[in-house]
Amino acid sequence: MSNVIASLLLSKGFIHEFTVYDKNGNVVRRGRFYSNSWNKNFTKLQRVLLCNTTEELVATDGSTTHSITRDYLDDIDVKAPEGDSRYGIVLGEGWSSPTINSYFVTVPISHKDTKLYYYDTSVDTRLNVADTNKRYFTIYRHFENRNTSSIYVREVALAVLIPVDGLFFTGLAYDSKQSWVLRGIDVEDVEIKPGETIKWSVMPLIET
């Protein structure tokens, strides 16, 4: 079995969950699947947190880097405000195989008042029970399709803002429809029809 397939089948790092609502707020579709999204930025951020090291993180553009020390740990911001699709949970319409070098969606569906409207990203720090030995907290965001045609989501990224020398956006996690499909989930493109709103939740798992 290749490393790719083995990694996908064994992984249970995140739960991704989406709920699609119609114009009247009724639930019309749901999906839930496991992901294995963390990239090397997140590993380095944990190293800063625990070992007081200085690490080079890669920006969402995939090339810019910046040194991060623990002095920045209380400035990391995932809670992107309404209308800002540079960080927080960001949706895309391209896709690629997730690796530790996947820093952002490949084809972002950017915020537009007349297309996909981004509300703010929020964090619920309560630890929920996934099963006896798993807990998770929840990062979530609502998106509204204000276009006249459907929008198809094929990838998702989790990115944060770190205020170093201006604004530094760095991605920590990425997942795409390739791994959704490989997990045997009946989800390929996630369709958001005109007038519908989707709530996308990213739930990091802690396992004992």
Added chain:
Amino acid sequence: MSTKIMFEYVVRDKEGRIIKRGKTKGHSFVENYGKLLAQLFAQNDTFKLIPRGDTEKIFNKSDITTCTVVGVQSEDTNFHKYGIIVGSDTTTSPTPTQTDLVSPIEHSDTGLSYGDVVVGAYGEEDTYASYFTFSRTFTNNSGDIITIGEVGLACKLTSTNANNPGDYYILLARDLLSEAVDVPPAGSITFTAKIWNAA
């Protein structure tokens, strides 16, 4: 793959010869670590954790910048209360709600002596997994065999919250060894913690 931590160990006799190796499975984090990561993203004004052998304490947002597992004797007389820690329990399975080792073996110059935590390198196994390591050596200065059955990871956090200012030691992970390990007199055991993520 989720964030995982695995403990590998090497036991040496008094001559420094390796007499045993082993490792844990890698599903060892407890709720405190989930809360710490959640705070990293949420950046709430305050957050709560349960220190070792204590009740829940409040930390201010900026206190997360004091987090460390790198206990070094020359810098901190309490260096042995955090970093990699060990205990003698051999039966209690890990659960997410644990906040301390079941039977901690405390540092003693004439018993099990805790060394400094040494930070290892960041590394990549392939394009799908990245990791970092740190380690600690424990030396048996007693005249008897010391048996280790559990291992954990704790950090030090300094609270500036007016309700409970001070240094606290927070258990982040705990695991049982698959079989208890004897450290012979004048021998040592080195644990290396490996934290890794996969894409």
